[in-house]
Amino acid sequence: MIKTDALIIGAGPTGLFTAHQLKLIGLNCEVVDNLDKIGGQCIELYPDKPIYDIPAVPECTGEELTNNLINQLKPFDIKFHLSERVDEVKKNNGNWNVKTNKGTEFDTPNIIIAGGVGSFEPRKFNPKECEKFENTSIFYSVKDKSIFKGKIVSIFGGGDSALDWAIELSKDSKVNLIHRRDEFRGAQSTLDKVYELQKKGTINLYTKYQLKNVSGSNKLESVDIIHDNKENKTLKTDFVLGFFGLIMQLGPIANWGLNLDKKTINVDTEKFETNQKGIYAVGDICTYPGKLKLILSGFHEGALAARACFKLARPNEKYRFEFTTTSTNLLKRLGKKE
């Protein structure tokens, strides 16, 4: 169990600057993010796109912004828990008990949700029947490739993940590769390899087909695929892999008893607190009258939520507002003064 003054969910720009604000006022914090890297949407969706409305920064890309924010955190010691998703939040002796999908547990008076438009989750197959086989015969990522040995694997998707796994698994399995159109998005060398394996007969390629349904009683037995021209095919298969990229969903946050407005969380504009004491929401995921989904708004919201955290984390101390230009305390924390 990790004890911390505040837990930040989301390592995008708002989460990063909120961490800065918490550390600056003398609180410790930890950050959890479902992605495997720091930066959130800025890195996952638009690392190369220039942003023009960060105050005092005329132009920077999502990647540059992220790197600058990481640099700004250098004086501080902050633990990041990447590739972890917060699944459970429960009240425990006046504090919040938080659990991630990897089993990490936190005990904290403050949770700051800086989750953007939610967590990035794999896009799943549409037919309802697929849920029955999920994690037994149908997967959206590969954890243990040995289970596919000697089996028939049907891979859906047209990107690098689909192509790479088709090549890799074709060594020991019979592979069907199914994609909704003729073109694939992957490195030319990877594509050449796939076509070569198709000629050899170790990969069966089905383009302009999509999954229609899956069938099987106890275990998966076959998939029905449908062509753009409505022609159907049934493929015998033991496993199905879907690689359709990541989509953003509110995910488990929807189950924490917070007042929601579509995919956003209602907060007040003094502390950016939700309807649950000690749980705050900042950045794109929060909403209030006049809310702007700008990075600069997230910075402001994080700064105020951090001050609100102080009251719960240090109930017997008084928070004093200080400037980084003049405060000895702050300059010490920033490593600028002994």
Add this chain to the structure above:
Amino acid sequence: MAKITYIEHTGKSYTINVENGLTVMEGAVQNDIPGIDADCGGGMACATCHVYVKEDWFNKVPSKTEGEDDMLDQAYEPKTNSRLSCQLVITDELDGLIVNLPEKQV
């Protein structure tokens, strides 16, 4: 200016005038038409403004640029007439355009 009709999965339809230069996505978002999320704000970086363009209109709308089909691979139930509505810039020629919205975006 073009009159654009958005038809929800349930059949409910909305017809509005959208100014030239805006996109079909922006027309929906600015007029509170449900069913288009546009999570990334129009950067062709997600697939949550996905629409189906009626067959007779499909060849008249601006054609796809590189990358749009890659994003559509990640959409919910993409079809041959799928488009990202953030890539459909309004001109007078699009007056009367009808787009159908998918059952959901995510």
